Amino acid sequence: MTMLDVITIGEAMAMFIACETGSLAHCEHFIKRAAGAELNVATGLARLGLNVGWVSRVGNDSFGHFILQQLQKEGIDSRGVVIDNAHSTGFQLKSKVDDGSDPVVEYFRQGSAASYLSPDDFQAAYFYQARHLHITGVAAALSESSLALLYHAARNMKAQGKTLSFDPNLRPVLWKSEAEMVRKLNALACQADWVMPGLKEGMILTGRSEPDAIADFWLERGVQAVLIKTGADGAWFKSADGVSGAVPAERVEHIVDTVGAGDGFAVGAISALLEGHTYSQALVRGNRIGARAIQVSGDSEGLPTRAELGE
Secondary structure (H helix, E strand, O other), rough: OOOEEEEEEEEEEEEEEEEEEEHHHHHHOOEEEEEEHHHHHHHHHHOOOOOOOEEEEEEEHHHHHHHHHHHHHOOOOOOOOEEEOEEEEEEEEEEEEEOOOOOOEEEEOOOOOHOOHHHHHHOHHHHHHHHEEEEEEEHHHHHHHHHHHHHHHHHHHHHHOOOOEEOOOHHHHHHHOOHHHHHHHHHHHHHOOOEOOOOOHHHHHOOOOOOHHHHHHHHHOOOEEEEEEEEEEEEEEEEEEOEEEEEEEOOEEEEEEEOOHHHHHHHHHHHHOOOOOHHHHHHHHHHHHHHHHHOOOOOOOOOOOHHHHHH
C-alpha cells in the first residue's frame, strides 16, 4: 500500500470559466476545469512531489467522472472517493476578469454528492497511513454530516499523533448564522496544529483585530502555530513558544484572478512545514505560490511543480 504524506477532505465541482469578460448571462463560451479548495491544495501538494489522498463523494455522472480523471492526471490518490449513484456532482460558473477584481461565481451544489459525506467515510486504515490531515471551513459548511466527518477525522488523526492544518476558508452564505459558523469552525481550529486564516477571517472567528491577539486566541487553546495571510503586506506567524515574524508579499505586476490565492498559500506553507522548514520559510513559500495562483484565471493552473518552484 502506498503511504501518504497528506489527506484532505472536501468537495470538488466542475467549474465553467467564462471565455469573455462581462456578465455571465451574456457569456456563450466557457472552459471546463475542476474546482474545490481542498482539491486545489491536494493538486498543489501533489505537483510538489508529495503523496496526497483526497476524500470525497462524487456523483456517477459526467462531472463526477471528470473529477476522477483530474485526480488521475495529477497523481492524487482516489481510494477515499466514493461514487454516489443517488446524488449528483455540483458545478459552478465563474466570470472572467482581467483587472484584478474578484470574479463572480455562481454555485449549483445544493444536495450534491459531497454534501452527503459523513463519519461513515472515515476509513481508519486509509487515514492512518498518512502523516498529515488538512481540512477547511468549506467542507465543514456543506452539511451537518460533513462537519461531523471533519470532527471525527480530526480527533482520530490527532489521537494517532498526526499533524493537522486548518484553513477557515469562510463561506458565510452556507451557514445558518455567523454565530454558528464561528462556534463550529473554532471547535475545528482548536484541533489543528497549524491554523492559517486570512486577517479578516481571523477577526471574524476570534473577535480580535490585531494579528498578535488573533494568534493568541488559538494558541491559548492548544494550537501550535497561527499563520495569518495579511494581503498586500504578506504574511505573519506566531508559534506556541512565543516566536513571531512577518514576511513581505511577493510582488505581482498583473493580478488576473484572486480566487485560489489562499489555497496556494496553504500548499506552500504545508509542504514547507512537512519538510521541516521554519515558520518563516513556510510563509515565504506560501506567499510565492499564492502569488503564482493570482496570475492565472483557473483555481489550480498557477500551482507549480517542484522544478517550477525553483527551490
